[in-house]
Amino acid sequence: MxxxxxxxxxxxxxxxxxYVAEVLSKKHEVIKAARKSGDINIDITSVDSIKEAYKKxxxxxxxxxxxxxxxxxxxETVTEEQFYxxxxxxxxxxxxxxxxxxxxxxxxxxxTLTTGILSEDPVKGSVNSTTVNNAVHGFVxxxxxxxxxxxxxxxxxxxxxxxxxxKLGAYFPGHVPVPMNRVVQGxxxxxxxxxxxxxxxxx
Ligand SMILES: NC(=O)c1ccc[n+]([C@@H]2O[C@H](COP(=O)([O-])OP(=O)(O)OC[C@H]3O[C@@H](n4cnc5c(N)ncnc54)[C@H](OP(=O)(O)O)[C@@H]3O)[C@@H](O)[C@H]2O)c1
Numbered sequence: 001m002x003x004x005x006x007x008x009x010x011x012x013x014x015x016x017x018x019y020v021a022e023v024l025s026k027k028h029e030v031i032k033a034a035r036k037s038g039d040i041n042i043d044i045t046s047v048d049s050i051k052e053a054y055k056k057x058x059x060x061x062x063x064x065x066x067x068x069x070x071x072x073x074x075x076e077t078v079t080e081e082q083f084y085x086x087x088x089x090x091x092x093x094x095x096x097x098x099x100x101x102x103x104x105x106x107x108x109x110x111x112t113l114t115t116g117i118l119s120e121d122p123v124k125g126s127v128n129s130t131t132v133n134n135a136v137h138g139f140v141x142x143x144x145x146x147x148x149x150x151x152x153x154x155x156x157x158x159x160x161x162x163x164x165x166x167k168l169g170a171y172f173p174g175h176v177p178v179p180m181n182r183v184v185q186g187x188x189x190x191x192x193x194x195x196x197x198x199x200x201x202x203x
Pocket of ligand 1: 010011012013014015016017033034035036037042043044045066067068069089090093114115116117157158159160161162164165
């Protein structure tokens with residue numbers, strides 16, 4: 001029996017996504033997606049874009065999202081409009097990948113979303129990130145109980161990754177960066193393991 005899966009990786013050219021795509025490619029067929037590059041273009045903030053991509057791709061065994069933007073900035077002045085950045089992208093973008101994708105994904109398939117350590121260890125200016133990360137965790141928990149066809153869903157929740165530490169480290173005082181190979185194993189666990197409804201913390 002072949003365990004080779006057809007996997008859609010969204011955000012496959014980012015700091016995290018490019019390593020996730022590379023490691024999953026060793027065992028599986030990986031379709032790389034992002035807004036501007038990839039085997040297929042997807043903008044997760046657009047329901048039409050998500051639907052169009054799923055229709056084109058047909059049956060998938062797993063969907064992995066390493067995409068999702070948030071607003072970073074001063075708590076004192078943050079506006080509703082700025083808050084919608086994270087809601088539309090990291091929160092509803094990833095949720096819509098599941099709500100729409102559940103009809104396209106094969107029996108016993110899986111969804112893997114990405115959140116981050118700011119969910120429980122905020123830094124200055126992270127209120128939007130912290131809020132939407134926790135919304136995604138809530139969605140994962142609840143959806144795991146209701147998804148049919150044996151579908152699984154998890155969130156990988158990385159700490160600040162070593163490759164991003166040079167650029168972002170100053171915003172994360174006291175955070176200890178995590179190596180990429182540990183982060184990637186969170187995605188491997190979600191895709192090839194048996195867990196569901198879990199927040200896979202890699203701190
Ligand atoms: N890096 C870290 O240390 C770290 C730690 C914890 C959590 N995270 C989380 O992990 C996720 C990925 O982080 P990263 O550092 O790898 O980000 P990144 O380097 O900015 O890469 C993001 C990737 O997602 C794509 N993308 C962005 N918006 C998209 C959209 N609306 N639709 C489809 N694709 C989109 C980008 O390509 P296009 O621009 O071409 O679309 C790119 O391929 C983020 O949610 C981040 O908050 C990161």
